[in-house]
Amino acid sequence: MKYYDKLIFELSRPGRSAYSLPEAGEFKPSGSVWRETPLDLPEVSEPDVVRHYTNLSQMNFGVDTGFYPLGSCTMKYNPKINEEVVSLFNGIHPLQPLSSTQGVQAVYDFMDKALAEITGMKHFTFLPCAGAHGELTGLMLIREYHRSRGEEARTKIIVPDSAHGTNPASAAVCGLDVVVVKSRPDGLVDVEDLKPLLGPDIAGIMLTNPNTLGLFERDIKQIASLVHECGGLLYYDGANMNPLLGVVRPGDMGFDVMHLNLHKTFSTPHGGGGPGSGPVGVGERLVPFLDKVHVSGFHGNFGVILRACAYILSLGRENIKLAGRLSTLAANYIKESLKDCYKLPIESVCKHEFVFDGLLEPNGATTLDVAKRLLDYGFHAPTIYFPLLFHQALMIEPTETESLQTLDAFIEVMRTIAREAAEDPEILKGVPHNAPIGRPDETLAARQPVLKYSRQ
Amino acid sequence: MGTFAYFPHTEEDIKVMLERVGVSSVDELYADVPKEFIHKGEYDLPSAMTEEEVRAWFESLASRNTRLKVFAGAGAYDHYTPSVIPYITSRSEFLTAYTPYQCEISQGTLRYIFEWQSLICSLTGLDVANASMYDGPTAAAEAMRMCVACTRKRNTVVASSALLPCVLSTLRTYASYSGINLVETWDVAEAVAEGTLDLAGVIVPSINRFGIVESHLGLSSLVHEMGGLLVEYCDPSALAVVKTPAEWGADIAVGDGQSLGIPLCYGGPYVGFMACRSEWMRKLPGRIVGQTADAAGRRAFVLTLQAREQHIRREKATSNICSNESLMALWCTVYLSVMGPEGMRKLNAICYERSHYLHSQLLATGKFADPFEGRPFLKEFALQPLCDVARLQQVLLDNGFFGALSTEEGYVTFCVTERRTREEIDALVKVIKEAEL
Numbered sequence: 045m046k047y048y049d050k051l052i053f054e055l056s057r058p059g060r061s062a063y064s065l066p067e068a069g070e071f072k073p074s075g076s077v078w079r080e081t082p083l084d085l086p087e088v089s090e091p092d093v094v095r096h097y098t099n100l101s102q103m104n105f106g107v108d109t110g111f112y113p114l115g116s117c118t119m120k121y122n123p124k125i126n127e128e129v130v131s132l133f134n135g136i137h138p139l140q141p142l143s144s145t146q147g148v149q150a151v152y153d154f155m156d157k158a159l160a161e162i163t164g165m166k167h168f169t170f171l172p173c174a175g176a177h178g179e180l181t182g183l184m185l186i187r188e189y190h191r192s193r194g195e196e197a198r199t200k201i202i203v204p205d206s207a208h209g210t211n212p213a214s215a216a217v218c219g220l221d222v223v224v225v226k227s228r229p230d231g232l233v234d235v236e237d238l239k240p241l242l243g244p245d246i247a248g249i250m251l252t253n254p255n256t257l258g259l260f261e262r263d264i265k266q267i268a269s270l271v272h273e274c275g276g277l278l279y280y281d282g283a284n285m286n287p288l289l290g291v292v293r294p295g296d297m298g299f300d301v302m303h304l305n306l307h308k309t310f311s312t313p314h315g316g317g318g319p320g321s322g323p324v325g326v327g328e329r330l331v332p333f334l335d336k337v338h339v340s341g342f343h344g345n346f347g348v349i350l351r352a353c354a355y356i357l358s359l360g361r362e363n364i365k366l367a368g369r370l371s372t373l374a375a376n377y378i379k380e381s382l383k384d385c386y387k388l389p390i391e392s393v394c395k396h397e398f399v400f401d402g403l404l405e406p407n408g409a410t411t412l413d414v415a416k417r418l419l420d421y422g423f424h425a426p427t428i429y430f431p432l433l434f435h436q437a438l439m440i441e442p443t444e445t446e447s448l449q450t451l452d453a454f455i456e457v458m459r460t461i462a463r464e465a466a467e468d469p470e471i472l473k474g475v476p477h478n479a480p481i482g483r484p485d486e487t488l489a490a491r492q493p494v495l496k497y498s499r500q
Numbered sequence: 501m502g503t504f505a506y507f508p509h510t511e512e513d514i515k516v517m518l519e520r521v522g523v524s525s526v527d528e529l530y531a532d533v534p535k536e537f538i539h540k541g542e543y544d545l546p547s548a549m550t551e552e553e554v555r556a557w558f559e560s561l562a563s564r565n566t567r568l569k570v571f572a573g574a575g576a577y578d579h580y581t582p583s584v585i586p587y588i589t590s591r592s593e594f595l596t597a598y599t600p601y602q603c604e605i606s607q608g609t610l611r612y613i614f615e616w617q618s619l620i621c622s623l624t625g626l627d628v629a630n631a632s633m634y635d636g637p638t639a640a641a642e643a644m645r646m647c648v649a650c651t652r653k654r655n656t657v658v659a660s661s662a663l664l665p666c667v668l669s670t671l672r673t674y675a676s677y678s679g680i681n682l683v684e685t686w687d688v689a690e691a692v693a694e695g696t697l698d699l700a701g702v703i704v705p706s707i708n709r710f711g712i713v714e715s716h717l718g719l720s721s722l723v724h725e726m727g728g729l730l731v732e733y734c735d736p737s738a739l740a741v742v743k744t745p746a747e748w749g750a751d752i753a754v755g756d757g758q759s760l761g762i763p764l765c766y767g768g769p770y771v772g773f774m775a776c777r778s779e780w781m782r783k784l785p786g787r788i789v790g791q792t793a794d795a796a797g798r799r800a801f802v803l804t805l806q807a808r809e810q811h812i813r814r815e816k817a818t819s820n821i822c823s824n825e826s827l828m829a830l831w832c833t834v835y836l837s838v839m840g841p842e843g844m845r846k847l848n849a850i851c852y853e854r855s856h857y858l859h860s861q862l863l864a865t866g867k868f869a870d871p872f873e874g875r876p877f878l879k880e881f882a883l884q885p886l887c888d889v890a891r892l893q894q895v896l897l898d899n900g901f902f903g904a905l906s907t908e909e910g911y912v913t914f915c916v917t918e919r920r921t922r923e924e925i926d927a928l929v930k931v932i933k934e935a936e937l
Contacts, residue, residue: 065846068850071845071848078741079743080743081625083740083845084622093834094584101608103608105597106596114598127595129555135570137572138768141893144565148766175823176820213813290543313827314596314823315595316595317609317632318824318825319771319825337673340635340638343768350558360546361544362548372526373521373529415602445508476605479605483795
């Protein structure tokens with residue numbers, strides 16, 4: 045990776061162009077609805093464009109570059125065949141009649157059945173475009189269900205203190221009040237803390253299982269029956285579905301509604317922050333409401349759904365049973381290999397991910413230092429400072445697509461960093477040294493926001 | 501263990517790992533899961549396919565779709581995709597990266613988002629843009645929520661009935677659960693002028709569902725007088741030539757980037773955009789990239805103003821959005837770089853010329869009337885059919901065309917992009933002329 049300092053605007057020279065269009069007459073319509081402000085877009089040639097973005101790409105680290113153990117993000121390998129099938133479907137307008145889109149409908153039908161089988165749900169809606177969008181959709185369905193029963197008063201949703209930030213945020217967008225349930229010292233939902241929260245004002249509970257500490261909520265059966273007894277429903281946050289892929293079905297655990305992150309569990313690339321896809325599955329009693337929530341423009345991110353479909357076909361019923369299990373094995377392997385130099389706050393078998401609470405002997409080095417030092421050694425950093433339960437949280441998720449050699453190399457580097465901290469913590473203060481840039485001044489960025497290019 | 505291309509573990513590797521963990525089998529790692537929840541038996545899924553079989557499976561399904569010449573719009577436009585774009589967006593450094601949390605090794609993503617924000621500001625004339633939303637309709641829904649957040653305690657948002665159907669249905673869904681009073685009306689100015697509303701904002705289309713380029717003369721001062729914000733829903737491709745949200749005095753602009761060269765792909769992935777005046781900057785939802793410097797003084801880019809976002813503020817965040825449509829924002833950024841100001845003007849000139857040609861040719865068949873005579877349009881227009889609409893649509897389909905979309909108001913719409921040649925237009929008109937409708 046090397047530093048490259050241009051913005052596309054700085055390559056611009058009047059009169060250059062990269063477009064290819066047939067001839068057209070002068071555009072001079074009459075009336076007052078037309079643009080008067082000059083249009084300030086870059087004027088560049090096609091080689092300029094290609095070289096510029098190629099240079100930009102070389103300042104980026106992706107799964108194809110190296111190991112990306114970002115907790116709760118499931119950065120597994122993105123198979124290339126998945127990319128190739130999309131172009132077969134590019135030219136179809138979203139409002140075309142069904143008679144002309146039979147192939148598309150067959151993909152949706154296949155995915156509805158396959159995801160239902162994998163999760164134990166009845167049916168899915170594919171409209172949500174990402175995980176948080178799925179959460180919002182699922183909560184809307186829960187509200188719709190309570191409305192249909194005349195229980196409008198159910199406006200509170202229970203969220204564990206270890207939940208992903210999107211859970212309470214989605215609840216707020218859906219007009220629900222968040223009630224926090226505490227975790228016990230062993231990292232699991234405190235059932236005794238949950239009981240007094242349950243009542244006629246409870247719409248339901250949002251859980252990710254395993255939770256964000258990578259621990260399986262073993263009381264799930266009791267939690268499900270308590271919540272159902274009080275008239276509430278259970279939402280499954282599918283961000284952590286990967287270790288259960290091919291092992292456990294959320295529907296069997298008592299969940300009524302859930303989303304999947306196709307860009308996590310089902311191998312579609314994350315694209316530097318999307319496009320994702322967050323299909324929402326429901327059990328029997330929510331099926332009647334699936335068509336009521338129109339949460340996006342057309343039919344969801346069909347291109348992403350196609351990629352996930354290709355992944356399921358490649359996995360097949362034989363390999364799906366290995367996916368979750370191997371991700372769990374990899375996480376436990378790293379955890380056991382590093383717990384003598386990183387603080388493991390909860391000694392337990394984890395699932396696909398686990399959390400260290402910083403270095404065992406920090407000697408002044410923080411989790412941020414560890415994360416940034418990893419970049420120097422050619423690895424992406426884990427998720428840091430989340431979950432909020434631990435002040436120096438390092439959340440590591442290796443996935444099932446990394447080889448033992450890669451895991452060992454990562455472990456070795458993590459041990460080296462721990463040694464550096466013990467011997468000379470100053471080394472860690474200015475890192476990274478080998479990335480395209482050093483640590484940026486984030487305070488300056490927030491205090492004096494420069495959010496667009498302006499010509500000097 | 502059989503071999504599978506994406507799982508690198510040999511039996512020996514697994515043995516080594518199990519030993520380190522101190523268990524004798526992988527299933528032991530699931531001992532904390534109640535036994536009844538461990539799935540038994542086979543999943544009812546197809547048997548694993550080879551790569552060639554996967555390809556054949558999709559090719560066979562794709563052949564069951566009918567390729568049609570698209571003469572329809574309604575929120576999804578058949579513009580040409582320059583070959584440079586998929587080439588760049590498929591570079592794996594862009595494609596396989598996560599959200600740029602570790603900025604030191606994500607400068608590529610952060611820079612193109614900064615460029616995208618700048619380009620959206622150029623198109624809309626507004627001050628600040630975010631890193632993207634899921635699509636145009638959800639961007640509109642976020643704008644609706646933002647109006648309420650910016651005006652505090654005010655709760656009514658007026659939406660023009662002339663917005664695209666896909667936008668209105670998304671607005672209705674979001675409003676229904678967030679307690680916003682959404683008022684839909686054909687006469688926005690009248691509804692606002694009455695002054696009886698607890699007005700937070702007004703959402704109007706730049707180009708409406710009938711393809712008409714709307715005039716919003718005087719609307720912003722009226723809305724501001726009543727204490728609300730003005731939101732314009734725009735087609736970013738058309739913004740190269742139609743009056744900008746800033747020129748009309750709007751506070752927020754939203755829309756779908758699909759018209760900037762993103763393939764139709766049955767409705768997604770597309771990308772929403774959102775821009776606003778700088779005074780509302782801290783109420784914007786989603787990611788925002790800002791410029792700063794690293795310790796050595798080099799220009800650097802970071803995610804900024806994060807105190808608005810869900811991972812910090814949880815239920816008090818401006819929105820729940822986390823993943824957005826970053827790669828599609830790159831798609832549009834490359835598109836606008838390729839097209840430049842001249843390309844965008846020329847593109848719109850072609851659309852204008854050809855759609856007006858189709859408009860006059862269709863009227864000449866005597867099978868349509870013009871319900872909006874004299875109103876300006878750019879590439880899409882609505883006609884009053886004087887014939888059997890279902891039959892018209894079927895005849896078009898039978899001849900390989902997709903057009904004459906029905907609107908709830910009884911009109912049919914057509915859209916002509918630069919991809920539709922004069923020959924194709926003539927062929928479409930000939931089919932209609934000769935058919936018994």
